[in-house]
Amino acid sequence: MKLDPANLAAIIAMALATYATRVSGLWLLRFVRVTPRMQAALDALPVAILTAVIAPSLMKGGPADMLAAAVTLVAAARLPLLAVVIVGVSSAVALRHLIG
Amino acid sequence: MAGAHQSGLTAPSAWDEFGQGAFAILPAAVAVVPFALLLGALAAQKGLSPLEVGLMSSLVFAGSSQMVSVDIWRDPAPWVLLGLTTLTINLRHVMMGASLSLHLGGFRPWQRLLGVAFMADEIWALAERRAAMGRLHPAYYAGLAGLLYFSFLAWSVIGAIIGPAIKNPEAWGFDFAFTAIFLGLIVGFWRGGGTAVVMGASAIAAVVTQSQLGGVWHVIAGGIAGMLAATLLSLWREEPHA
Numbered sequence: 001m002k003l004d005p006a007n008l009a010a011i012i013a014m015a016l017a018t019y020a021t022r023v024s025g026l027w028l029l030r031f032v033r034v035t036p037r038m039q040a041a042l043d044a045l046p047v048a049i050l051t052a053v054i055a056p057s058l059m060k061g062g063p064a065d066m067l068a069a070a071v072t073l074v075a076a077a078r079l080p081l082l083a084v085v086i087v088g089v090s091s092a093v094a095l096r097h098l099i100g
Numbered sequence: 101m102a103g104a105h106q107s108g109l110t111a112p113s114a115w116d117e118f119g120q121g122a123f124a125i126l127p128a129a130v131a132v133v134p135f136a137l138l139l140g141a142l143a144a145q146k147g148l149s150p151l152e153v154g155l156m157s158s159l160v161f162a163g164s165s166q167m168v169s170v171d172i173w174r175d176p177a178p179w180v181l182l183g184l185t186t187l188t189i190n191l192r193h194v195m196m197g198a199s200l201s202l203h204l205g206g207f208r209p210w211q212r213l214l215g216v217a218f219m220a221d222e223i224w225a226l227a228e229r230r231a232a233m234g235r236l237h238p239a240y241y242a243g244l245a246g247l248l249y250f251s252f253l254a255w256s257v258i259g260a261i262i263g264p265a266i267k268n269p270e271a272w273g274f275d276f277a278f279t280a281i282f283l284g285l286i287v288g289f290w291r292g293g294g295t296a297v298v299m300g301a302s303a304i305a306a307v308v309t310q311s312q313l314g315g316v317w318h319v320i321a322g323g324i325a326g327m328l329a330a331t332l333l334s335l336w337r338e339e340p341h342a
Contacts, residue, residue, distance in 0.1 A: 002149040006176040011152065013183030014169060015159035021190040022216040025197020026204075034195065037334050042195050044298045044330030045323055046164065047289045049189045050282045051299045052306035052322020053168050058279065059307050065276070072280045076287040082134040088280025093273035 064099040068092040114239035121243020124230075128222040129251040132163070136252050138277060139167055140259020141266065145274075146173040153260035157253045161220060164285055165189040171278050172319060181317075188323045196224045203231035211238045218245035220252075294333050301329035 028034070058065050072088035079087065112120075136157070143153045148170070160166055165186045172178075172185065197216055204212050215238070219227075223244045230236050266274065289295065305325030306318040 001151040003151055003155075004149075004177070006179060007148060007152050008155070010169075010173075010177035010179035010182040011156045011159060013179045014156065014165070014186040017183045017187035018160050018162045018165065018190050018193070019217055021187065021193040022197050022219045023213065025194045025199070026201045026212060026216060028194060028198040029201065034198070036338075037331050039195065040330045040334035041327040042191055043291065044294075044326045045188060045191050047286050047295055047298050048302040048326020048330075049168060049185070049319060049323045050164070050286050050289075051302040051326065052319045053171055054279045054282050055303035055306040055322065056310035056318055065279070068276060069279060069283060072283045073287065076284040080131065081281065081284045084284040085134070085138065085277055085280045088283065089273040089276050092276035092279075096273070 062099075064095040065092060067099070068095050071095075114237070117237040117239035118243040118246075121226075121230075121240040121245075122247045123243075124226050125222065125244045125247050128226075129247045132222075132248065132252050133255050135163060135167075135281070136255035137259035137262075138281065139163065139170065140256040140261070141263030142167075142259075142274075142278065143170045143173070143256075144260045144263030145266075146170055147175055148173070148260065150257050150260040154253065154257045157256040158249075160186070161218060161249060161252065162186070162190055162193075163220065163252065167278070167281060167285075168319070181319075185319050188320065193219060193224075196221075200224060200227060200231075203227070203236045206235060207238050207241075215241055215245070218249060220248065223248060294330065297333055298326040298329050302326035 054069075058069055068088060068091045071091040072084060075087040076084045139157075140150075140153050143156070144150070148156075156166060168189055169182050169186060172181070197219060200216075200219065201212075204215070207215060223241075226244050227236055227241055230240055266272070286295075286299070302322035302325050306322035309318040309321035
Protein backbone atom coordinates (compact mmCIF):
# COMPACT_ATOMS: atom_id res chain seq x y z
CA MET A 1 0.00 0.00 0.00
CA LYS A 2 1.28 3.47 -0.92
CA LEU A 3 3.17 5.53 1.67
CA ASP A 4 4.50 8.65 -0.04
CA PRO A 5 7.50 10.31 1.74
CA ALA A 6 6.06 13.84 1.36
CA ASN A 7 2.69 12.65 2.66
CA LEU A 8 4.39 10.94 5.62
CA ALA A 9 6.36 14.13 6.38
CA ALA A 10 3.12 16.14 6.30
CA ILE A 11 1.34 13.66 8.59
CA ILE A 12 4.23 13.76 11.08
CA ALA A 13 4.31 17.58 10.97
CA MET A 14 0.55 17.63 11.64
CA ALA A 15 0.91 15.11 14.49
CA LEU A 16 3.74 17.06 16.16
CA ALA A 17 1.86 20.35 15.78
CA THR A 18 -1.28 18.87 17.33
CA TYR A 19 0.52 17.20 20.24
CA ALA A 20 2.44 20.43 20.91
CA THR A 21 -0.83 22.36 21.29
CA ARG A 22 -2.31 19.66 23.53
CA VAL A 23 0.67 19.11 25.84
CA SER A 24 1.71 22.75 26.32
CA GLY A 25 -1.48 23.50 28.25
CA LEU A 26 -0.19 21.30 31.09
CA TRP A 27 2.49 23.89 31.89
CA LEU A 28 0.90 27.08 30.58
CA LEU A 29 -0.62 28.23 33.86
CA ARG A 30 2.78 28.02 35.61
CA PHE A 31 4.37 30.59 33.28
CA VAL A 32 1.68 32.74 31.68
CA ARG A 33 -1.30 34.61 32.95
CA VAL A 34 -3.88 34.32 30.19
CA THR A 35 -5.51 37.68 29.61
CA PRO A 36 -9.11 37.90 28.37
CA ARG A 37 -7.74 39.41 25.15
CA MET A 38 -5.50 36.38 24.49
CA GLN A 39 -8.42 34.11 25.31
CA ALA A 40 -10.65 35.97 22.84
CA ALA A 41 -8.02 35.73 20.09
CA LEU A 42 -7.50 32.00 20.61
CA ASP A 43 -11.25 31.33 20.82
CA ALA A 44 -11.64 33.01 17.42
CA LEU A 45 -9.08 30.84 15.64
CA PRO A 46 -11.15 27.78 14.65
CA VAL A 47 -13.93 29.88 13.12
CA ALA A 48 -11.41 32.18 11.40
CA ILE A 49 -9.53 29.26 9.84
CA LEU A 50 -12.65 27.39 8.76
CA THR A 51 -14.01 30.58 7.16
CA ALA A 52 -10.71 31.31 5.43
CA VAL A 53 -10.69 27.86 3.87
CA ILE A 54 -14.12 28.11 2.28
CA ALA A 55 -14.36 31.85 1.42
CA PRO A 56 -12.25 31.84 -1.80
CA SER A 57 -13.97 28.77 -3.24
CA LEU A 58 -17.39 30.27 -2.44
CA MET A 59 -16.38 33.44 -4.32
CA LYS A 60 -15.29 31.33 -7.28
CA GLY A 61 -18.49 29.28 -7.11
CA GLY A 62 -20.57 32.41 -7.63
CA PRO A 63 -24.18 33.12 -6.57
CA ALA A 64 -25.29 29.45 -6.73
CA ASP A 65 -22.68 28.36 -4.19
CA MET A 66 -23.27 31.42 -1.98
CA LEU A 67 -26.99 30.70 -1.85
CA ALA A 68 -26.26 27.06 -1.09
CA ALA A 69 -23.94 28.19 1.72
CA ALA A 70 -26.75 30.32 3.20
CA VAL A 71 -29.12 27.34 3.06
CA THR A 72 -26.44 25.17 4.70
CA LEU A 73 -25.91 27.69 7.52
CA VAL A 74 -29.64 27.73 8.30
CA ALA A 75 -29.64 23.91 8.29
CA ALA A 76 -26.54 23.80 10.53
CA ALA A 77 -28.33 25.83 13.20
CA ARG A 78 -30.86 23.04 13.76
CA LEU A 79 -29.71 19.73 12.21
CA PRO A 80 -26.93 17.22 12.99
CA LEU A 81 -23.79 17.37 10.83
CA LEU A 82 -24.69 14.52 8.47
CA ALA A 83 -28.06 16.09 7.64
CA VAL A 84 -26.30 19.42 7.14
CA VAL A 85 -23.99 17.85 4.56
CA ILE A 86 -26.92 16.22 2.71
CA VAL A 87 -28.90 19.49 2.66
CA GLY A 88 -25.79 21.46 1.62
CA VAL A 89 -24.72 19.15 -1.20
CA SER A 90 -28.20 18.71 -2.65
CA SER A 91 -28.94 22.44 -2.52
CA ALA A 92 -25.59 23.12 -4.24
CA VAL A 93 -26.42 20.66 -7.02
CA ALA A 94 -29.93 22.09 -7.46
CA LEU A 95 -28.85 25.76 -7.36
CA ARG A 96 -25.91 25.21 -9.75
CA HIS A 97 -28.36 23.59 -12.16
CA LEU A 98 -30.89 26.43 -11.82
CA ILE A 99 -28.57 29.47 -11.74
CA GLY A 100 -25.51 28.00 -13.44
CA MET B 101 -6.07 -9.47 48.37
CA ALA B 102 -7.22 -7.61 51.43
CA GLY B 103 -6.22 -4.32 49.83
CA ALA B 104 -8.09 -5.10 46.62
CA HIS B 105 -11.14 -6.07 48.64
CA GLN B 106 -11.04 -2.83 50.59
CA SER B 107 -10.63 -0.58 47.56
CA GLY B 108 -13.49 -2.48 45.89
CA LEU B 109 -15.72 -1.47 48.77
CA THR B 110 -14.67 2.14 49.09
CA ALA B 111 -14.45 3.32 45.48
CA PRO B 112 -15.70 2.16 42.06
CA SER B 113 -13.09 -0.02 40.34
CA ALA B 114 -11.01 1.16 37.40
CA TRP B 115 -13.15 -1.05 35.12
CA ASP B 116 -16.32 0.65 36.34
CA GLU B 117 -14.74 4.02 35.63
CA PHE B 118 -13.60 2.86 32.18
CA GLY B 119 -17.09 1.57 31.36
CA GLN B 120 -18.74 4.78 32.47
CA GLY B 121 -16.34 6.79 30.31
CA ALA B 122 -17.00 4.60 27.28
CA PHE B 123 -20.76 4.91 27.85
CA ALA B 124 -20.52 8.71 28.12
CA ILE B 125 -18.64 9.02 24.81
CA LEU B 126 -20.91 6.57 22.93
CA PRO B 127 -23.12 9.24 21.28
CA ALA B 128 -20.03 11.10 20.05
CA ALA B 129 -18.45 7.84 18.82
CA VAL B 130 -21.56 7.20 16.72
CA ALA B 131 -21.91 10.81 15.57
CA VAL B 132 -18.32 10.82 14.32
CA VAL B 133 -19.00 7.95 11.85
CA PRO B 134 -20.29 10.04 8.89
CA PHE B 135 -17.64 12.70 9.53
CA ALA B 136 -14.84 10.11 9.54
CA LEU B 137 -16.22 8.32 6.46
CA LEU B 138 -16.35 11.60 4.56
CA LEU B 139 -12.87 12.60 5.75
CA GLY B 140 -11.46 9.29 4.49
CA ALA B 141 -13.31 9.48 1.18
CA LEU B 142 -12.24 13.08 0.50
CA ALA B 143 -8.64 12.24 1.45
CA ALA B 144 -8.72 9.35 -1.02
CA GLN B 145 -9.96 11.74 -3.74
CA LYS B 146 -6.81 13.82 -3.00
CA GLY B 147 -4.65 10.74 -3.60
CA LEU B 148 -4.03 9.57 -0.03
CA SER B 149 -3.94 5.79 0.49
CA PRO B 150 -5.95 4.04 3.24
CA LEU B 151 -2.63 3.48 5.06
CA GLU B 152 -1.84 7.21 4.96
CA VAL B 153 -5.35 8.08 6.14
CA GLY B 154 -5.01 5.55 8.98
CA LEU B 155 -1.65 6.99 10.01
CA MET B 156 -3.06 10.51 9.94
CA SER B 157 -6.12 9.66 12.02
CA SER B 158 -4.12 7.65 14.57
CA LEU B 159 -1.24 10.13 14.95
CA VAL B 160 -3.07 13.46 14.59
CA PHE B 161 -6.57 12.60 15.90
CA ALA B 162 -7.97 16.11 15.43
CA GLY B 163 -10.94 16.00 13.05
CA SER B 164 -11.45 19.65 12.02
CA SER B 165 -7.76 20.23 11.37
CA GLN B 166 -7.54 17.00 9.37
CA MET B 167 -10.52 18.06 7.27
CA VAL B 168 -8.93 21.46 6.54
CA SER B 169 -5.58 19.81 5.76
CA VAL B 170 -7.17 17.34 3.35
CA ASP B 171 -8.92 20.23 1.61
CA ILE B 172 -5.63 22.08 0.97
CA TRP B 173 -3.63 18.88 0.28
CA ARG B 174 -1.56 18.99 -2.93
CA ASP B 175 0.90 16.62 -4.60
CA PRO B 176 3.66 16.82 -3.41
CA ALA B 177 2.29 17.48 0.07
CA PRO B 178 3.18 21.02 1.31
CA TRP B 179 4.21 19.71 4.73
CA VAL B 180 5.32 23.06 6.21
CA LEU B 181 2.00 24.67 5.34
CA LEU B 182 0.02 21.64 6.52
CA GLY B 183 1.92 21.65 9.83
CA LEU B 184 1.39 25.40 10.29
CA THR B 185 -2.30 25.18 9.40
CA THR B 186 -2.80 22.30 11.83
CA LEU B 187 -0.95 24.25 14.52
CA THR B 188 -3.15 27.33 14.12
CA ILE B 189 -6.43 25.41 14.02
CA ASN B 190 -5.47 23.45 17.13
CA LEU B 191 -4.10 26.40 19.15
CA ARG B 192 -7.37 26.32 21.07
CA HIS B 193 -6.12 23.06 22.62
CA VAL B 194 -3.52 25.06 24.58
CA MET B 195 -6.31 26.72 26.53
CA MET B 196 -8.33 23.52 26.79
CA GLY B 197 -5.25 21.69 28.12
CA ALA B 198 -4.56 24.45 30.63
CA SER B 199 -8.11 24.15 31.93
CA LEU B 200 -7.98 20.34 32.02
CA SER B 201 -4.60 20.35 33.79
CA LEU B 202 -6.37 21.62 36.93
CA HIS B 203 -8.30 18.31 37.12
CA LEU B 204 -5.49 15.81 36.49
CA GLY B 205 -4.52 15.39 40.15
CA GLY B 206 -5.32 11.67 40.03
CA PHE B 207 -3.08 11.10 37.00
CA ARG B 208 0.54 9.91 37.07
CA PRO B 209 2.96 12.04 34.98
CA TRP B 210 3.01 9.53 32.09
CA GLN B 211 -0.78 9.33 32.18
CA ARG B 212 -0.97 13.10 31.74
CA LEU B 213 1.51 13.12 28.85
CA LEU B 214 -0.30 10.25 27.12
CA GLY B 215 -3.79 11.45 27.99
CA VAL B 216 -3.47 14.89 26.39
CA ALA B 217 -2.57 13.21 23.07
CA PHE B 218 -6.25 12.15 22.90
CA MET B 219 -7.70 15.53 23.90
CA ALA B 220 -10.16 15.96 21.04
CA ASP B 221 -12.95 18.51 21.63
CA GLU B 222 -15.60 15.96 22.69
CA ILE B 223 -13.23 14.10 25.03
CA TRP B 224 -12.11 17.35 26.62
CA ALA B 225 -15.70 18.50 27.13
CA LEU B 226 -16.80 15.24 28.77
CA ALA B 227 -13.67 15.09 30.95
CA GLU B 228 -14.36 18.65 32.15
CA ARG B 229 -17.97 17.71 32.89
CA ARG B 230 -16.86 14.67 34.90
CA ALA B 231 -14.38 16.79 36.85
CA ALA B 232 -17.10 19.34 37.59
CA MET B 233 -19.31 16.54 39.02
CA GLY B 234 -16.57 15.06 41.19
CA ARG B 235 -13.25 13.40 40.44
CA LEU B 236 -11.76 12.62 37.03
CA HIS B 237 -10.28 9.09 37.17
CA PRO B 238 -7.61 8.11 34.59
CA ALA B 239 -9.66 5.00 33.70
CA TYR B 240 -12.74 7.15 33.00
CA TYR B 241 -10.62 9.30 30.68
CA ALA B 242 -9.27 6.14 28.99
CA GLY B 243 -12.87 5.01 28.41
CA LEU B 244 -13.70 8.38 26.82
CA ALA B 245 -10.60 8.36 24.63
CA GLY B 246 -10.50 4.68 23.61
CA LEU B 247 -13.93 4.37 22.06
CA LEU B 248 -13.88 7.65 20.11
CA TYR B 249 -10.29 7.06 18.96
CA PHE B 250 -10.98 3.63 17.46
CA SER B 251 -14.32 4.66 15.98
CA PHE B 252 -12.73 7.68 14.27
CA LEU B 253 -9.70 5.69 13.08
CA ALA B 254 -11.66 2.71 11.72
CA TRP B 255 -14.33 4.74 9.90
CA SER B 256 -11.85 7.15 8.31
CA VAL B 257 -9.90 4.18 6.89
CA ILE B 258 -13.13 2.60 5.63
CA GLY B 259 -13.95 5.94 3.99
CA ALA B 260 -10.54 5.95 2.29
CA ILE B 261 -11.15 2.43 0.95
CA ILE B 262 -14.58 3.13 -0.54
CA GLY B 263 -13.84 6.75 -1.51
CA PRO B 264 -12.14 6.07 -4.88
CA ALA B 265 -15.25 4.15 -6.02
CA ILE B 266 -17.07 7.49 -6.25
CA LYS B 267 -16.39 8.71 -9.80
CA ASN B 268 -16.66 12.35 -10.87
CA PRO B 269 -17.40 13.84 -7.40
CA GLU B 270 -18.18 17.33 -8.80
CA ALA B 271 -21.24 16.03 -10.67
CA TRP B 272 -22.65 14.81 -7.35
CA GLY B 273 -21.83 18.11 -5.60
CA PHE B 274 -19.35 16.28 -3.34
CA ASP B 275 -16.92 19.17 -3.69
CA PHE B 276 -19.50 21.17 -1.71
CA ALA B 277 -19.34 18.59 1.10
CA PHE B 278 -16.22 20.33 2.50
CA THR B 279 -18.00 23.67 2.54
CA ALA B 280 -21.06 22.14 4.21
CA ILE B 281 -18.96 20.40 6.87
CA PHE B 282 -17.01 23.57 7.62
CA LEU B 283 -20.19 25.64 7.89
CA GLY B 284 -21.58 23.02 10.28
CA LEU B 285 -18.41 23.16 12.38
CA ILE B 286 -18.51 26.98 12.42
CA VAL B 287 -22.03 26.90 13.84
CA GLY B 288 -20.73 24.54 16.55
CA PHE B 289 -18.20 27.21 17.57
CA TRP B 290 -20.80 30.04 17.41
CA ARG B 291 -20.54 32.59 20.26
CA GLY B 292 -22.95 35.31 19.17
CA GLY B 293 -22.41 38.35 16.97
CA GLY B 294 -18.67 38.45 17.60
CA THR B 295 -18.35 35.22 15.63
CA ALA B 296 -19.91 36.91 12.59
CA VAL B 297 -17.33 39.73 12.85
CA VAL B 298 -14.52 37.17 12.99
CA MET B 299 -15.97 35.40 9.95
CA GLY B 300 -16.20 38.67 8.00
CA ALA B 301 -12.60 39.68 8.74
CA SER B 302 -11.31 36.22 7.92
CA ALA B 303 -13.30 35.94 4.67
CA ILE B 304 -12.08 39.32 3.37
CA ALA B 305 -8.44 38.57 4.24
CA ALA B 306 -8.66 35.10 2.71
CA VAL B 307 -10.26 36.25 -0.56
CA VAL B 308 -7.77 39.12 -0.99
CA THR B 309 -4.76 36.90 -0.18
CA GLN B 310 -5.98 34.18 -2.52
CA SER B 311 -6.46 36.63 -5.42
CA GLN B 312 -3.05 38.30 -4.85
CA LEU B 313 -0.82 35.35 -3.88
CA GLY B 314 -2.64 32.22 -5.02
CA GLY B 315 -1.62 29.00 -3.30
CA VAL B 316 -3.07 28.24 0.10
CA TRP B 317 -1.62 30.99 2.32
CA HIS B 318 -5.10 32.50 2.52
CA VAL B 319 -5.77 30.03 5.38
CA ILE B 320 -3.04 31.60 7.53
CA ALA B 321 -4.04 35.14 6.49
CA GLY B 322 -7.67 34.49 7.41
CA GLY B 323 -6.65 33.03 10.76
CA ILE B 324 -4.56 36.09 11.63
CA ALA B 325 -7.27 38.52 10.50
CA GLY B 326 -9.88 36.67 12.56
CA MET B 327 -7.67 36.77 15.66
CA LEU B 328 -7.02 40.50 15.18
CA ALA B 329 -10.76 41.15 14.80
CA ALA B 330 -11.51 39.18 17.98
CA THR B 331 -8.80 41.06 19.90
CA LEU B 332 -10.08 44.46 18.74
CA LEU B 333 -13.62 43.41 19.59
CA SER B 334 -12.64 42.38 23.13
CA LEU B 335 -10.74 45.69 23.59
CA TRP B 336 -13.77 47.59 22.40
CA ARG B 337 -16.04 45.65 24.76
CA GLU B 338 -13.72 46.37 27.73
CA GLU B 339 -14.02 50.13 27.15
CA PRO B 340 -16.89 51.75 29.00
CA HIS B 341 -19.37 53.14 26.49
CA ALA B 342 -21.49 56.07 27.57
